[in-house]
Amino acid sequence: MQDPLADFSPHGFPLSAKELTAYLETHVFPLEALLSAGRHEELAAGIAEVRQDVKARGAWAPMAPRDVGGLGLPLTTQAHLGAILGRSPLGHHAFGAQAPDAANIELLHAFGTPAQKEQYLRGLVAGELRSCFAMTEPGHAGSNPTEMSTIARRDGDGWVLDGSKWFATSAHGADFCVVMAVTNPTGPVYGRASLFIVPCGTPGFRHVRRVSVMGDEGAGYASHSELAFEGCRVSAEHRLGPEGGGFLLAQARLGPGRVHHCMRWVGVAERCYDIMCARLVSRDIGGGKPLASRQLAQAWVAESRVDIDTSRLLVLDAVRQIEAHGTEGARVPIAAIKLHVARALDRVMDRAVQALGALGMTDDTILAYLYRHERAARIYDGPDEVHMTTIARHELRRFGGAK
Numbered sequence: 001m002q003d004p005l006a007d008f009s010p011h012g013f014p015l016s017a018k019e020l021t022a023y024l025e026t027h028v029f030p031l032e033a034l035l036s037a038g039r040h041e042e043l044a045a046g047i048a049e050v051r052q053d054v055k056a057r058g059a060w061a062p063m064a065p066r067d068v069g070g071l072g073l074p075l076t077t078q079a080h081l082g083a084i085l086g087r088s089p090l091g092h093h094a095f096g097a098q099a100p101d102a103a104n105i106e107l108l109h110a111f112g113t114p115a116q117k118e119q120y121l122r123g124l125v126a127g128e129l130r131s132c133f134a135m136t137e138p139g140h141a142g143s144n145p146t147e148m149s150t151i152a153r154r155d156g157d158g159w160v161l162d163g164s165k166w167f168a169t170s171a172h173g174a175d176f177c178v179v180m181a182v183t184n185p186t187g188p189v190y191g192r193a194s195l196f197i198v199p200c201g202t203p204g205f206r207h208v209r210r211v212s213v214m215g216d217e218g219a220g221y222a223s224h225s226e227l228a229f230e231g232c233r234v235s236a237e238h239r240l241g242p243e244g245g246g247f248l249l250a251q252a253r254l255g256p257g258r259v260h261h262c263m264r265w266v267g268v269a270e271r272c273y274d275i276m277c278a279r280l281v282s283r284d285i286g287g288g289k290p291l292a293s294r295q296l297a298q299a300w301v302a303e304s305r306v307d308i309d310t311s312r313l314l315v316l317d318a319v320r321q322i323e324a325h326g327t328e329g330a331r332v333p334i335a336a337i338k339l340h341v342a343r344a345l346d347r348v349m350d351r352a353v354q355a356l357g358a359l360g361m362t363d364d365t366i367l368a369y370l371y372r373h374e375r376a377a378r379i380y381d382g383p384d385e386v387h388m389t390t391i392a393r394h395e396l397r398r399f400g401g402a403k
């Protein structure tokens with residue numbers, strides 16, 4: 001469904017919501033079968049062509065700041081755009097707005113030195129470089145990233161990194177990695193770690209494997225990797241932000257990043273919903289009656305519509321609060337959208353699979369791919385339970401605190 005509030009024209013995005021939706025359907029949806037089939041080289045060639053075309057239309061990098069070559073759209077407009085691009089697992093990539101590059105662009109723009117911006121930021125915005133973000137470690141609970149084993153120790157005028165990370169999205173074929181490592185093991189808990197930019201060709205950087213996610217290891221930008229840092233030396237100029245500023249920077253990266261994820265999930269849910277509804281009206285359940293004639297099936301439609309619309313409105317409200325109070329002041333609404341939208345998406349995807357029956361389990365539609373890959377929405381960027389805790393603790397403060 002087209003959001004009547006989504007109007008991009010005053011902000012310099014060259015396509016209307018309707019035109020963008022149509023563009024995805026004609027140029028991007030046809031490439032999705034290559035993704036499900038694991039035909040990664042053909043997919044990369046097809047996507048490269050679309051990306052050139054998007055650039056030629058002046059629609060490239062809508063989420064990136066203007067002074068480094070993006071369109072610099074306001075966050076609300078980015079949110080509306082994200083919900084449309086999210087209708088395809090290739091949408092954000094086709095328009096130069098994909099995670100984790102989009103969040104690394106924000107990070108480098110806010111905290112990078114002029115030299116780092118010149119070397120990494122411009123190429124990232126232009127789509128000439130790819131990046132990843134490595135914080136989570138296989139040996140520690142990612143939900144509590146204050147505990148990690150990856151160490152960066154000073155070595156002359158540089159730093160040497162040792163440790164292992166996993167689930168670094170898009171690390172396969174990336175040009176550089178933003179790595180979180182402990183620089184002061186005995187310092188205050190939130191001041192122990194720093195961020196480093198590690199070019200992926202650096203000696204001691206090892207791409208161990210693409211982690212198979214529900215039977216699919218993917219490739220390139222659509223994959224998640226285990227990485228090893230083995231005596232990996234970088235110069236002092238590779239530290240990103242202040243020493244000990246790792247958590248502060250990671251938190252800053254996650255605020256608008258969660259808006260991007262959540263609105264992308266709204267788009268994923270809309271796509272699943274459309275596939276479900278199209279099937280409900282066309283599947284003959286017997287006696288010439290469509291599945292849509294059954295009230296139990298109608299309940300899937302009504303519940304899904306409400307799940308999607310409440311998600312969209314909650315995200316737009318979080319954007320309003322971020323704009324009014326900053327990321328820190330909007331911690332609760334940000335936690336709320338991460339919790340609500342990931343769960344709503346989970347429900348909508350599950351109903352769609354159920355509605356399609358056996359067809360829903362096949363790769364004949366994009367549904368199974370989405371189901372495999374988007375279940376993780378309730379886990380990454382903080383699992384549900386962590387966001388519930390944030391919301392509950394804040395609420396209980398008014399009643400004396402959770403203790």
Ligand SMILES: Cc1cc2nc3c(=O)[nH]c(=O)nc-3n(C[C@H](O)[C@H](O)[C@H](O)COP(=O)(O)OP(=O)(O)OC[C@H]3O[C@@H](n4cnc5c(N)ncnc54)[C@H](O)[C@@H]3O)c2cc1C
Pocket residue numbers: 100133134135136140141142143144166167168169224376379380381382383384385386389
């Ligand atoms: C597809 C995908 C992409 C990812 N991309 C990246 C990336 O690019 N870079 C990166 O660094 N990491 C990435 N991650 C890792 C992600 O951030 C972690 O998986 C996440 O932080 C959870 O950590 P964990 O997996 O170690 O789970 P654990 O911390 O071991 O937690 C396991 C479960 O315990 C429960 N739990 C945790 N804490 C609490 C609590 N306080 N109270 C109650 N229950 C709790 C939750 O249900 C949770 O799912 C990705 C993960 C996935 C699945």
